[in-house]
Amino acid sequence: MALQFTIPEMTAYLDKVFPQVQGMFGIDRMDEDLLIMRLHNDERHLRPGGTVSGPAMFSLADVAAYVATMARIGPQALTVTTNCAIDFMRKPAAGVDLLAHARLLKLGRALSVTDVLLYSEGKPEPVARANLTYSIPPKG
Amino acid sequence: MALQFTIPEMTAYLDKVFPQVQGMFGIDRMDEDLLIMRLHNDERHLRPGGTVSGPAMFSLADVAAYVATMARIGPQALTVTTNCAIDFMRKPAAGVDLLAHARLLKLGRALSVTDVLLYSEGKPEPVARANLTYSIPPKG
Amino acid sequence: MALQFTIPEMTAYLDKVFPQVQGMFGIDRMDEDLLIMRLHNDERHLRPGGTVSGPAMFSLADVAAYVATMARIGPQALTVTTNCAIDFMRKPAAGVDLLAHARLLKLGRALSVTDVLLYSEGKPEPVARANLTYSIPPKG
Amino acid sequence: MALQFTIPEMTAYLDKVFPQVQGMFGIDRMDEDLLIMRLHNDERHLRPGGTVSGPAMFSLADVAAYVATMARIGPQALTVTTNCAIDFMRKPAAGVDLLAHARLLKLGRALSVTDVLLYSEGKPEPVARANLTYSIPPKG
Numbered sequence: 325m326a327l328q329f330t331i332p333e334m335t336a337y338l339d340k341v342f343p344q345v346q347g348m349f350g351i352d353r354m355d356e357d358l359l360i361m362r363l364h365n366d367e368r369h370l371r372p373g374g375t376v377s378g379p380a381m382f383s384l385a386d387v388a389a390y391v392a393t394m395a396r397i398g399p400q401a402l403t404v405t406t407n408c409a410i411d412f413m414r415k416p417a418a419g420v421d422l423l424a425h426a427r428l429l430k431l432g433r434a435l436s437v438t439d440v441l442l443y444s445e446g447k448p449e450p451v452a453r454a455n456l457t458y459s460i461p462p463k464g
Numbered sequence: 465m466a467l468q469f470t471i472p473e474m475t476a477y478l479d480k481v482f483p484q485v486q487g488m489f490g491i492d493r494m495d496e497d498l499l500i501m502r503l504h505n506d507e508r509h510l511r512p513g514g515t516v517s518g519p520a521m522f523s524l525a526d527v528a529a530y531v532a533t534m535a536r537i538g539p540q541a542l543t544v545t546t547n548c549a550i551d552f553m554r555k556p557a558a559g560v561d562l563l564a565h566a567r568l569l570k571l572g573r574a575l576s577v578t579d580v581l582l583y584s585e586g587k588p589e590p591v592a593r594a595n596l597t598y599s600i601p602p603k604g
Numbered sequence: 605m606a607l608q609f610t611i612p613e614m615t616a617y618l619d620k621v622f623p624q625v626q627g628m629f630g631i632d633r634m635d636e637d638l639l640i641m642r643l644h645n646d647e648r649h650l651r652p653g654g655t656v657s658g659p660a661m662f663s664l665a666d667v668a669a670y671v672a673t674m675a676r677i678g679p680q681a682l683t684v685t686t687n688c689a690i691d692f693m694r695k696p697a698a699g700v701d702l703l704a705h706a707r708l709l710k711l712g713r714a715l716s717v718t719d720v721l722l723y724s725e726g727k728p729e730p731v732a733r734a735n736l737t738y739s740i741p742p743k744g
Numbered sequence: 745m746a747l748q749f750t751i752p753e754m755t756a757y758l759d760k761v762f763p764q765v766q767g768m769f770g771i772d773r774m775d776e777d778l779l780i781m782r783l784h785n786d787e788r789h790l791r792p793g794g795t796v797s798g799p800a801m802f803s804l805a806d807v808a809a810y811v812a813t814m815a816r817i818g819p820q821a822l823t824v825t826t827n828c829a830i831d832f833m834r835k836p837a838a839g840v841d842l843l844a845h846a847r848l849l850k851l852g853r854a855l856s857v858t859d860v861l862l863y864s865e866g867k868p869e870p871v872a873r874a875n876l877t878y879s880i881p882p883k884g
Contacts, residue, residue, distance in 0.1 A: 378526055378545045383519040405518045406715070407737065409549040409689050409829035411857050411875060413850040429861075429873055430833040434714055435686070435739075437831050439859070439873060441849075453849055453859060455831060455873060457687065459715075546855070547877065549689035549829050551717050551735060553710040569721075569733055570693040574854055575826070575879075577691050579719070579733060581709075593709055593719060595691060595733060597827065658806050658825045663799040685798045689829040 327356065328398040334391060341401055342387075349387055352423070354395060361388045362445070363422040376416040381442055381452050385410060388426035389438035389456035396431055402461040406435070410454040417444035422451070434460055467496065468538040474531060481541055482527075489527055492563070494535060501528045502585070503562040516556040521582055521592050525550060528566040529578035529596035536571055542601040546575070550594040557584035562591070574600055607636065608678040614671060621681055622667075629667055632703070634675060641668045642725070643702040656696040661722055661732050665690060668706040669718035669736035676711055682741040686715070690734035697724035702731070714740055747776065748818040754811060761821055762807075769807055772843070774815060781808045782865070783842040796836040801862055801872050805830060808846040809858035809876035816851055822881040826855070830874035837864035842871070854880055 329337065331351045339346045352360040363376070363384040386405055393403060416422060423443045430437040435457055442452040469477065471491045479486045492500040503516070503524040526545055533543060556562060563583045570577040575597055582592040609617065611631045619626045632640040643656070643664040666685055673683060696702060703723045710717040715737055722732040749757065751771045759766045772780040783796070783804040806825055813823060836842060843863045850857040855877055862872040 378548075379519055379523040382522045382548075386518050405552050407549070407551050407687055408518075408522075409547070409875065411547050411849075411877065412545050413852075413857055429831075429870055432833075437833055437873065450849055453857065453875060455829065455875065457831065547827055549735065551709075551737065553712075553717055569691075569730055572693075577693055577733065590709055593717065593735060595689065595735065597691065658828075659799055659803040662802045662828075666798055685832050687829070687831050688798075688802075689827070691827050692825050 327354065327395045329354075329395050334395065337394070337399055338387070338391070345383075345387075349384065351391065354391070357427070359388060359392045359395070359424075359426040361391060361424045361426065363424075365419060365421050376422055378412060381412065381416075381422065382408070382410060382454070384422055384424045385426075385440040385442060385452070385454035386456060388424040388440050389436070389454075389458060392426045392428045392438045393431070393436040393458045393460070396428065397460060400461060403458050405456060406459045407457040408454060410452060412452050414449060414451045416451045417447055420445040432460075434462070436460060467494065467535045469494070469535050474535065477534070477539060478527070478531070485523075485527075489524065491531065494531070497567070499528060499532045499535070499564075499566040501531060501564045501566070503564075505559060505561050516562055518552060521552065521556075521562065522548070522550060522594070524562055524564050525566075525580040525582060525592070525594035526596060528564040528580050529576070529594075529598060532566045532568045532578045533571070533576040533598045533600070536568065536576075537600060540601060543598050545596055546599045547597040548594060550592060552592050554589060554591045556591045557587055560585040572600075574602070576600060607634065607675045609634070609675050614675065617674070617679055618667070618671070625663075625667075629664065631671065634671070637707070639668060639672045639675070639704075639706040641671065641704045641706070643704075645699060645701050656702055658692060661692065661696075661702065662688070662690060662734070664702055664704045665706075665720040665722060665732070665734035666736060668704040668720050669716070669734075669738060672706045672708045672718045673711070673716040673738045673740070676708065676716075677740060680741060683738050685736055686739045687737040688734060690732060692732050694729060694731045696731045697727055700725040712740075714742070716740060747774065747815045749774070749815050754815065757814070757819055758807070758811070765803075765807075769804065771811065774811070777847070779808060779812045779815070779844075779846040781811060781844045781846070783844075785839060785841050796842055798832060801832065801836070801842065802828070802830060802874070804842055804844045805846075805860040805862060805872070805874035806876060808844040808860050809856070809874075809878060812846045812848045812858045813851070813856040813878045813880070816848065816856075817880060820881060823878050825876055826879045827877040828874060830872060832872050834869060834871045836871045837867055840865040852880075854882070856880060
């Protein structure tokens with residue numbers, strides 16, 4: 325399915341609708357098969373022991389599923405997360421970015437479902453996995 | 465099961481282990497049946513449309529499950545979230561705090577399981593529900 | 605919200621739409637606050653060690669969420685499960701029925717969300733918890 | 745990681761530990777990257793409308809995660825599911841087998857995490873996705 329945004333267009337769109345997280349996330353790759361986003365390494369997200377916090381990992385998975393959905397349906401600000409299940413599997417590496425590999429599994433009229441694997445940059449094994457459902461508003 | 469912390473002790477403990485979120489959360493009630501925590505209404509967590517963001521709701525559910533577990537096992541900084549499933553059911557009300565009602569369903573040797581309902585303060589219907597598993601480190 | 609079925613009506617409805625599981629489940633209580641259903645103790649569902657199998661527990665949680673939804677919206681055969689997260693927390697007791705305590709948390713136009721706790725009859729601690737989302741077909 | 749079973753050995757093991765489901769499942773492929781299992785098309789699992797039931801899909805995902813774990817750790821009958829989240833995304837095709845593609849994402853000392861995609865045989869799009877955590881008993 326053709327994408328409705330280029331990476332620079334999506335980046336500008338995110339900055340506009342989520343100004344409070346501007347600069348926190350980047351898009352490395354966005355095509356029909358795979359979206360790769362990164363959470364820039366940032367002291368504010370650290371937990372005891374120096375790892376990225378669970379909420380920061382959730383945020384990255386959530387924004388990746390949002391971008392994977394938006395990329396196909398075009399800008400619809402009222403699209404919202406309805407469900408997420410996330411497994412935290414390994415301690416993220418300190419001092420590197422966190423990468424999300426997101427694949428859209430379903431795009432229906434009312435819902436999208438996205439699978440996400442999270443990696444510490446440069447490490448082969450995922451630190452977390454997540455699946456997210458977004459609710460897509462009916463066309464007006 | 466007797467609790468290992470009073471509310472002031474738990475608040476001081478959270479400030480120590482999570483200094484980056486100091487002042488973000490409060491504990492309204494903490495006893496063997498129910499824990500009630502609040503996320504103070506704060507502009508930084510807003511999404512388009514003025515609602516509390518999904519990641520902020522996840523954070524509140526996560527810290528509530530952490531506190532519910534810690535309250536029983538005592539301070540163990542290496543206790544980490546291994547799994548969460550969360551349903552976002554209604555739009556949170558603007559301008560009020562978000563409350564988490566957390567109930568510990570299981571405390572095993574290696575895992576705890578907590579159910580959480582999230583409410584906009586003053587509203588009867590939950591805005592979200594979550595269940596979280598924490599992994600408890602083996603005793604040294 | 606007023607219920608659209610009595611217990612005998614719901615039992616007859618389940619027998620009609622799910623004839624392959626006739627007699628497997630019973631309804632102990634069905635009102636606006638709480639639905640209690642039971643899975644009759646039955647050798648076919650046993651796992652190694654004599655416990656009820658995970659799939660049988662899933663089935664009970666699934667049918668309980670279905671009944672909790674149907675009870676409010678009336679018979680709509682195309683209502684389907686879209687999502688379930690389930691935690692298996694304790695080994696069910698051998699030789700007794702399994703009970704589901706189900707509470708409907710949300711009934712929207714397109715989705716319902718139900719929380720379920722599963723108990724071995726006569727035991728105070730839940731053996732499992734589940735949350736289920738059902739998709740409700742648009743009115744024709 | 746080397747596997748501890750061949751396909752015939754695993755099939756024999758499943759028949760022994762789960763005699764009540766003998767013949768229900770088959771293993772198409774089992775190697776370090778991917779496990780493919782099938783649920784034989786069978787009238788007993790049908791829902792209204794002729795689709796495979798949700799509990800039958802859960803069963804297939806559950807046994808696939810079990811086999812993916814056992815294949816690596818060797819026979820340990822007390823290994824049990826602790827958590828599953830499953831999304832039902834499309835109506836399964838009538839009259840064909842259901843296939844599970846399972847990938848083990850984590851094998852720790854105490855837990856394994858497996859991702860599963862379910863397909864109607866011959867169809868490119870998944871009908872469901874699931875993630876399952878198994879608890880592995882401590883070595884005696």
